[in-house]
Amino acid sequence: MKRQSLALLVSASILLPSAALAQLSVCGVSPSEIQQFGGFGADVSTIGDAVQMQVQLTPGVSNYLQFEVTQPTDIRLEATDDSGVDPVMVLLDISGNEVASDDDGGGGRASRIEASLNPGSYCARVYNFSSNTGPTTVQLGRLEHTPITMGTSGGGGGGSDPCTASTPATALAFGALNGAIANGNTLSITRTGQLTYHRFTLDSPLTLTLNATNPDADPVLRVYDATGNLIAENDDFDGLNSQINIQGALSAGEYCIAISALSDGSLPIEFSIAEFNEQAFLSARYDSAEAAPAIGGNHPIDDVGVISSSFSGDVLVGGVARWVSFEIREPSLMLVQAFGNGGADPQLYLYSDRGEKLDYNDDSGSGLDSQIARELFPGRYLIAVLLYSYDEGESSKPVRLSVTRYVRAQ
Secondary structure (H helix, E strand, O other): OHHHHHHHHHHHHHOOOHHHHHOOOEOOEOHHHEEEHHHOOOEOOOOOOOEEEEEEEOOOOOEEEEEEEOOOEEEEEEEOOOOOOOEEEEEEEOOOOEEEEEEOOOEOOEEEEEEEEOOEEEEEEEEEOOOOOEEEEEEEEEOOOOOOOOOOOOOOOOOOOOOOOOOOOEEOOOOOHHHHOHHHOEEEEEEOOOEEEEEEEEOOOEEEEEEEEOOOOOEEEEEEEOOOOEEEEEEOOEOOEEEEEEEEEEOOEEEEEEEEEOOOOOOOEEEEEEEOOHHHHHHHHHHOOOOOOOOOOOOOOEEEEEOOOEEEEEEEEOOOOEEEEEEEOOOEEEEEEEEOOOOOOEEEEEEEOOOOEEEEEEOOOOOOOEEEEEEEOOEEEEEEEEEOOOOOOOOOEEEEEEEEEEOOOO
């Protein structure tokens, strides 16, 4: 009888009308993922003061904060960067459609959205662009309420008008850029000001890498063709620095680069342009643990072999990730730990040998040490150990890496 009832229940669920199924989604996600803004689903049209929530940001996790609008209202949403996180906000309607989005519009890494909304239910999706974990304060209010972020009024803003043939711009090189950056050379300039345009000419197809650095300025890069069409843009490729990699060769012709600052346009920005180097690009991704190198390739990996019970050893970690590989031969629960012993703040990344990112952790528990616990199938895996912060020229720091294998009791 129980089996018959279950079968009937399953059949009935299949016949639910689409309207009933639609009610199972709020802002495009399960209702279980939704938090009411301020704990009560604030009505931004009638609140006396702006409402705040503190949200813990974890890499790869989105927070959905629902609120109401009962009459046409100009609203402001903000998320702070006080703890070092880099919040990104997306404003969604009740169906999950994107209304607006922002990263760094609050100044620094803070986010700010200002929008005119009609009556309805909305959600602020808040997630972390950076790889660290920490709290952000999210504020919901109207435009007359006092903001909690500084905005981009400090000479920045990051915007640029399209660069056309009539736009004033300085030349990056005498003659074609191909010759200026031939044989692995890099062309570099330092510029200041809110927005500058720089032209270059290609006399033959070329791939390019462009960099703009100074995290205090938070630079933004844009590349336009001769008619003002935007080819590529980037903000926050590496922290608050920007990078554009044009891997498909640009055709011969005229081009223009716009360099602007999202936070402070009065600060110097170091700009460089060079021919795209595939190996340098891949190595940089491995060094930052954004991707895993191939086992048996050219990138250095310490192989500790098959883990039958446990492994423990010290690794020196500096400005780049230290990679360690291991193998297991039966399904196991693996506990990976990185101990800084008070002198380092390590981060842990776990990848499969196919390059799939399986897990990440920073600051497990109350300290600065990191820990990943993951059930894994037989195969080979890679661990990356990376310091949370590192100053150029600083000595490498020892980190104790521990890998312990657990199996199910028989």
